[in-house]
Amino acid sequence: MNPSELLSVQSLNVSFGASTVVEELCFSVEQGKTLAIVGESGSGKSVTSLAIMRLVEHMNGSINSGKILYRHGEKEIDLAALDDKAMRKVRGKEIAMIFQEPMTSLNPVFAIGDQIVEILTLHEGLSRSAARKEAQRLLDLVRLPDAKELLDRYPHQLSGGMRQRVMIAMALACRPKLLIADEPTTALDVTIQAQILSIIADLQRELGMAVVFITHDMGVVAEVADDVVVMNKGKKVEQAPVADLFANPQKAYTRALLSAVPKLGSMAGQDLPRREPLTVIKDNQPQEVGVSRALDTARYEEAPLISIRNLVTRFDIRKGLFGGVTHRVHAVEQVTLDIFPGETLALVGESGSGKSTIGRTIQQLQDPTSGEVIFKGKPLAAMSKAEKMQLRQKVQYIFQDPFASLDPRKTVGFSVAEPITTHGLLDNRAAIDRRVAELLERVGLSSEHAERYPHEFSGGQRQRICIARALASNPELIIADEALSALDVSIQAQIIDLFMELQEERNLAYLFISHDMAVVERMSHRVAVLYLGQIVEKGSRRAVFETPTHSYTKRLLSAVPVADPGARRKRILLTGDIASPVRAVGNEPAIVSLNEHAPGHFVAEEAAKSINHQGEHHA
Amino acid sequence: MANSSASSNAPAKKLNLSRFKNLEFVLGILLAGGIGLAVALSWLLFPDGGRAVNLMARLTPPFADPAHLLGTDPLGRDILARVIIGGRISLTVGIVSTAGAVIIGVIMGLIAGYYRGIWDMVVMRFADIQLALPFILLAITFIAIIGGGLVNTIILLIVSQWVQYARLVRGSVLALREREFVQSARAIGVKDINIILRHLLPNLLGPVIVLMTINVANNILLESSLTFLGLGVDPTIPSWGGMLAEGRTYLQTAWWISVFPGVAILLTVLGLNLLGDWLRDTLDPTGRTRI
Numbered sequence: 001m002n003p004s005e006l007l008s009v010q011s012l013n014v015s016f017g018a019s020t021v022v023e024e025l026c027f028s029v030e031q032g033k034t035l036a037i038v039g040e041s042g043s044g045k046s047v048t049s050l051a052i053m054r055l056v057e058h059m060n061g062s063i064n065s066g067k068i069l070y071r072h073g074e075k076e077i078d079l080a081a082l083d084d085k086a087m088r089k090v091r092g093k094e095i096a097m098i099f100q101e102p103m104t105s106l107n108p109v110f111a112i113g114d115q116i117v118e119i120l121t122l123h124e125g126l127s128r129s130a131a132r133k134e135a136q137r138l139l140d141l142v143r144l145p146d147a148k149e150l151l152d153r154y155p156h157q158l159s160g161g162m163r164q165r166v167m168i169a170m171a172l173a174c175r176p177k178l179l180i181a182d183e184p185t186t187a188l189d190v191t192i193q194a195q196i197l198s199i200i201a202d203l204q205r206e207l208g209m210a211v212v213f214i215t216h217d218m219g220v221v222a223e224v225a226d227d228v229v230v231m232n233k234g235k236k237v238e239q240a241p242v243a244d245l246f247a248n249p250q251k252a253y254t255r256a257l258l259s260a261v262p263k264l265g266s267m268a269g270q271d272l273p274r275r276e277p278l279t280v281i282k283d284n285q286p287q288e289v290g291v292s293r294a295l296d297t298a299r300y301e302e303a304p305l306i307s308i309r310n311l312v313t314r315f316d317i318r319k320g321l322f323g324g325v326t327h328r329v330h331a332v333e334q335v336t337l338d339i340f341p342g343e344t345l346a347l348v349g350e351s352g353s354g355k356s357t358i359g360r361t362i363q364q365l366q367d368p369t370s371g372e373v374i375f376k377g378k379p380l381a382a383m384s385k386a387e388k389m390q391l392r393q394k395v396q397y398i399f400q401d402p403f404a405s406l407d408p409r410k411t412v413g414f415s416v417a418e419p420i421t422t423h424g425l426l427d428n429r430a431a432i433d434r435r436v437a438e439l440l441e442r443v444g445l446s447s448e449h450a451e452r453y454p455h456e457f458s459g460g461q462r463q464r465i466c467i468a469r470a471l472a473s474n475p476e477l478i479i480a481d482e483a484l485s486a487l488d489v490s491i492q493a494q495i496i497d498l499f500m501e502l503q504e505e506r507n508l509a510y511l512f513i514s515h516d517m518a519v520v521e522r523m524s525h526r527v528a529v530l531y532l533g534q535i536v537e538k539g540s541r542r543a544v545f546e547t548p549t550h551s552y553t554k555r556l557l558s559a560v561p562v563a564d565p566g567a568r569r570k571r572i573l574l575t576g577d578i579a580s581p582v583r584a585v586g587n588e589p590a591i592v593s594l595n596e597h598a599p600g601h602f603v604a605e606e607a608a609k610s611i612n613h614q615g616e617h618h619a
Numbered sequence: 620m621a622n623s624s625a626s627s628n629a630p631a632k633k634l635n636l637s638r639f640k641n642l643e644f645v646l647g648i649l650l651a652g653g654i655g656l657a658v659a660l661s662w663l664l665f666p667d668g669g670r671a672v673n674l675m676a677r678l679t680p681p682f683a684d685p686a687h688l689l690g691t692d693p694l695g696r697d698i699l700a701r702v703i704i705g706g707r708i709s710l711t712v713g714i715v716s717t718a719g720a721v722i723i724g725v726i727m728g729l730i731a732g733y734y735r736g737i738w739d740m741v742v743m744r745f746a747d748i749q750l751a752l753p754f755i756l757l758a759i760t761f762i763a764i765i766g767g768g769l770v771n772t773i774i775l776l777i778v779s780q781w782v783q784y785a786r787l788v789r790g791s792v793l794a795l796r797e798r799e800f801v802q803s804a805r806a807i808g809v810k811d812i813n814i815i816l817r818h819l820l821p822n823l824l825g826p827v828i829v830l831m832t833i834n835v836a837n838n839i840l841l842e843s844s845l846t847f848l849g850l851g852v853d854p855t856i857p858s859w860g861g862m863l864a865e866g867r868t869y870l871q872t873a874w875w876i877s878v879f880p881g882v883a884i885l886l887t888v889l890g891l892n893l894l895g896d897w898l899r900d901t902l903d904p905t906g907r908t909r910i
Binding site: 363364365389392393396397399400401404405406407408409410411418419422423453455466469473 | 798799800801802803804805806807808809810813817818821822902903904905
């Protein structure tokens, strides 16, 4: 083992039961450097990190062969051969780990201060009062405001980003030499992700730690890594310094993966969204398939398909013995927009911005507090039952999680046929079966798949099934609510292309709800940016992305990690949290007014302090 | 793209599991079916209804006399005959009352969980009140008003047991109705009744079936407590629970009087349990057990 290396994994094999999950994996981590392990789902990247921590045994896996050498002072120790007792001393003290889900990795019944104090008294042998002081210092270290007060708070009182920072503080409690971060920012909004990434980078410099950063996001890799290991199906594909990997990928798989990543700014100078050829691997060689064509499908000269006028949706929060309303979630406030036939309108914003609520209201899954939804000139409120039912046929909804949006007990054929039978579009069994087969083939599956159950399919295939189901009733508008967020990038690129192909073919309109700015840039004709339930900027995709005018839009765009290590830049960092849409009764938010900044490009008026992220957190 | 996602090692695992599942089914059918058949044929096997008293042969131990294979009770009545005949009452009460409670409980739970609001309030507060009432108090009141007998005992058991199912189902529905596939069905415009029958009901049957198999045994024993207190079925008709209670006083001298009806209950419940497990897993296409 080279003296500059802190950790060296040699020919590691890990299996769960009969299936080998990690095969002959070799890589090493230099002291004080960041190694990113990148791969799609099922690549074995998380299992690798669990193997280093020797947590795989805990999950019924086993390390079959290989060494995990760790430099401990002058000695090298093989973590793979260590007994449980010795390993406990390594965990936390030498190597610490942070996980993806900050919501579940803190114990909800203890104050966070107590949870940090526990680690300090256990590992460092500090007295309780000294540990409490140290805990406060750690919370300061991860840039949490009011650290002293936070010690006595419970996890549910903190936002996701704050919880992840508490997790980092806990991981750093014993000054580990190696930090393993397993998708630490995947569950967070982009602006919060940018904060967390910069905190990890700063702390790494200050403490001289090495970091193993596990992620599926090439943008994050370009942002943080010194070296990169690309994994696929349990094997290492290639390892290279980050600049080399992005500039000159050696292996076909890496090239295909990089080409599938949507890059923010790649559509600069173009008015319309574009279908681009996909790079797929065929016979171990990357090949380009598909067409390159601008999508001129939007028909702005026609009347809008759906109009929303001054939509307000609020949710009451009841507290106390008699369930009186004390607070309200102001999910949507005075939103007005039009969706034209054949266009893709993107709603972007972070969690709590109300983007899903707008989609749910159009789909009649949610009743508006006030305001109107107008379909082809007729307000929803004035519609008869039959007309409302017809609206449910003409507007379809695709959900984020393809694993949750199909009934596990029904065959794929049943699910795809359900809109047809519900609306009585076809009357005999044979015709329905034919149509289902046709739809499945249309989305790139085969007709035999109708007999199978959802659990037999991968995430991408399930999302295709959901698209087939949405197409079954011949809709004019499809609301895609984060429909690409749960998918791997290569699958995501294929689904984006499928969406665009269907738009060309059927002149579909999409309401595309997403937090992913790069995907939005690829797909949409027009964009509306939401912040705390109000539109702060809307206009053509080109106007919003190339001349962002509102400070929030600018901040959102600058927070997106760009998959280009040469483009690391200083960004506009936010100090606090995303403000909460929960307000006390009577404390109504100010309604921003939109001004036409350029033809078709509307920007909200900004008061001096208006869209400043507030450092406050809500209970 | 259209490749199957099943991993290569799955078939081997599935095969082992299915062999075990088949064993579960065969054993379940043998036990529950065998006992059911014997009880159904008891009219032919023992035309005297197990009432034949033979004081000369009282308290014969089991396997001592080929005429009384499982021994006799203090009145010299044949235990084997009485166990099989006793199954008539016990199985009828256990199965019918459980089925009734399941039907009412599941319907109430579905309505309360799916529609929430006033339905939920009414059903659940009623359930809470009923859970707070001790069973014996409820039983005495109930029997005092409408009288004893087989049918009334069954009704009493249904009334006292449906609450558990309602609570269980309501809980599952509350979780399920927020799941995206239910939302997705609503988005398409599927009618409430179809959402409930096609999407909710199949997804919550698993835990209901488990509770059901336990409940059958429980109800067989409750019937005997009622009979013991003089609130249940006519005590002169043998039932498993009744025989258990009778044998209590002889437990040290003639263990077989209560042990054999106990074994009958045990085997029935075991058989139903195995069948229930098999049914639950067969209904679940993912092949995973989720409770």
